[in-house]
Amino acid sequence: MTTTTIAPAVISGTQPSPLRIGPAKAVRHGLALAGRGIVKIGKSPAQLIDVILTPIVFLLMFVYLFGGAIAGGDVAGYLQTITPGIMVMTVFQASIGIGVSLNADASTGVFDRFRSMPIARSAPLVGAVLADLVRYVVCLAVLLTLATVMGYRVQTNPAAALAAIALLIAFGMSFSWISVYVGMLMKTPGSVQGLMTVLVIPLTFASNVFVPSQTMPGWLRVWSDINPVSLMSDALRGLLNGGEVAGPLFGSLVWMAGVVVVFFPLAMRAYRRNAA
Amino acid sequence: MSYAIQAEGLVKRYGNMVALDGVDLEVPVGKVIGVLGPNGAGKTTTVRILATLMRPDGGRATVGGYDVMKDPVRVRGLIGLTGQYASVDESLSGRENLVLLGRLLDMSKRNAKARAVELLERFELVDAADRPISTFSGGMRRRLDLAASLVGRPQVLYLDEPTTGLDPHARNEVWEVVRRLVADGTTVLLTTQYLEEADQLADRITVFDHGRVVAEGKPGELKRRVGGQTLQVRPTLASDLDEVGRILAELTGAAPARDLNTGLLTVPVADPMLVSALVRRLDGAGVAVDELGLRLPSLDEVFLALTGRPAEESKRNTQQNPIAERNVA
Ligand SMILES: Nc1ncnc2c1ncn2[C@@H]1O[C@H](COP(=O)(O)OP(=O)(O)OP(=O)(O)O)[C@@H](O)[C@H]1O
Numbered sequence A: 001m002t003t004t005t006i007a008p009a010v011i012s013g014t015q016p017s018p019l020r021i022g023p024a025k026a027v028r029h030g031l032a033l034a035g036r037g038i039v040k041i042g043k044s045p046a047q048l049i050d051v052i053l054t055p056i057v058f059l060l061m062f063v064y065l066f067g068g069a070i071a072g073g074d075v076a077g078y079l080q081t082i083t084p085g086i087m088v089m090t091v092f093q094a095s096i097g098i099g100v101s102l103n104a105d106a107s108t109g110v111f112d113r114f115r116s117m118p119i120a121r122s123a124p125l126v127g128a129v130l131a132d133l134v135r136y137v138v139c140l141a142v143l144l145t146l147a148t149v150m151g152y153r154v155q156t157n158p159a160a161a162l163a164a165i166a167l168l169i170a171f172g173m174s175f176s177w178i179s180v181y182v183g184m185l186m187k188t189p190g191s192v193q194g195l196m197t198v199l200v201i202p203l204t205f206a207s208n209v210f211v212p213s214q215t216m217p218g219w220l221r222v223w224s225d226i227n228p229v230s231l232m233s234d235a236l237r238g239l240l241n242g243g244e245v246a247g248p249l250f251g252s253l254v255w256m257a258g259v260v261v262v263f264f265p266l267a268m269r270a271y272r273r274n275a276a
Numbered sequence B: 001m002s003y004a005i006q007a008e009g010l011v012k013r014y015g016n017m018v019a020l021d022g023v024d025l026e027v028p029v030g031k032v033i034g035v036l037g038p039n040g041a042g043k044t045t046t047v048r049i050l051a052t053l054m055r056p057d058g059g060r061a062t063v064g065g066y067d068v069m070k071d072p073v074r075v076r077g078l079i080g081l082t083g084q085y086a087s088v089d090e091s092l093s094g095r096e097n098l099v100l101l102g103r104l105l106d107m108s109k110r111n112a113k114a115r116a117v118e119l120l121e122r123f124e125l126v127d128a129a130d131r132p133i134s135t136f137s138g139g140m141r142r143r144l145d146l147a148a149s150l151v152g153r154p155q156v157l158y159l160d161e162p163t164t165g166l167d168p169h170a171r172n173e174v175w176e177v178v179r180r181l182v183a184d185g186t187t188v189l190l191t192t193q194y195l196e197e198a199d200q201l202a203d204r205i206t207v208f209d210h211g212r213v214v215a216e217g218k219p220g221e222l223k224r225r226v227g228g229q230t231l232q233v234r235p236t237l238a239s240d241l242d243e244v245g246r247i248l249a250e251l252t253g254a255a256p257a258r259d260l261n262t263g264l265l266t267v268p269v270a271d272p273m274l275v276s277a278l279v280r281r282l283d284g285a286g287v288a289v290d291e292l293g294l295r296l297p298s299l300d301e302v303f304l305a306l307t308g309r310p311a312e313e314s315k316r317n318t319q320q321n322p323i324a325e326r327n328v329a
């Protein structure tokens, strides 16, 4: 052989230490793939139908159908309490879709191509989680517009409202790692959907979104009080309507960190296995 | 000699099923190796291990001197992969796919766009560049797939059945691309079920069956290993068949096989010099022939001899390699 550009390692006899992708590069790759996800949503906006309809249905149903019974006629006051809670619930719902779509995606050749490139292993998953930003924004825009039409008003200030929205989006992205993990674990998109739906019900309904915890039997109340959906709803009520923020905010952040610390590595491991 | 790919004793199991059972492979830098084998032989499994998509259960492999298990990121920096199944994003356009890959390979936006245009031009996809891939023909998809695996100018390229399902025209296009890449110094590992393809493109062929290498060598060597040459004669007039058969039997000492449909007489020969003797005898007897030739066994026959069964899906290689006169007299 004459000129060779490869096989440098064997000549020296000592292998260099394995090349790793640094965090800065990993972020860049994740962002590039998030861009791909956003372009894809732009091309088929029908994917957004769930995040457009869910908030509408929830808001109308809970305020007008159950609101009278639960709040004893004070529908305006109930709207004020329930809107932050429904924001949490719909973002939470939106965050479980990711496992379903990743499950379908990861078995395609496209993901094989990503895996065969010198990019961070996590980039395709991180990219997908970040691209969901679009879904959360659409979801919250629809919800807040409708709530405002129905009479909801932010009682605090725009800065607090923005903080609330940013916090909620971070909440959705953190919890979506559970869905990513399930998506990497299950064989079919249908089974991901099924399992996630079952997981979400005790989190969303056994919470203080629709009724105050005080009205619940003891055991349910204990759960409701530490339920991340309840804590996040309380934090949002504080930020949007006024009231205590620090306690529930701390609880929510602990949950978010805990979920990421546990489920990000699990999801990555399942993703690696998934390939073999 | 330096090797772009070296694999030793690769083993891969799926549950109880042994997909690879000790595969050795060596590909010198700048060469094309053809991995030939029927369905389930383990071709894709081998490619996936060498592309760091999957870890072997036993054995080791290096690409460009880097261990696929210990230093996968460096290996990924050297390779390009065109998988057996489409590996571009259907919901993006061709251009968007290529630009995204360039960005992932740390090109600037400008460079990624320029590289995409360069590849689109080279693969004659400029007109379709901004169309959804769902509107592409099979051949266009395959070309885009190839383009996608070349964005990072890989030094080692894996092509897993690159032409399966393509019509002959599209297949020729892919072959042309591969030839040009090799001319530029790329090392190529190509898997195929088409014997003709391996014969056309590969410097060396490795034949897989049931997860093992059953034969290895240059296409010509493999053909020779399986058996000697065959002499074939087709008299113009069917009435001359008997006469020609007698002459052949006398010269070779063996009774020729007769195909009554094609009017072809076939007999194994040890000494190629017999051809000229045959021509003189036929001349003397005043027999006209349409065809007269010596041929090596086709790769189909190689495959049958090595594995005990015919290569699947391959169309019978009817083309011969006439190395003696044709249409004599
Ligand atoms: N994920 C898997 N789980 C179980 N068995 C598998 C898996 N992938 C491959 N196999 C089996 O391993 C063997 C080798 O498969 P492989 O895909 O490598 O063959 P191949 O030579 O590429 O075949 P083809 O020509 O059909 O593409 C086959 O018997 C196949 O059924």
Ligand SMILES: [Mg+2]
Residues within 6 Å of the ligand: B043, B044, B045, B084, B160
């Ligand atoms: Mg295969």
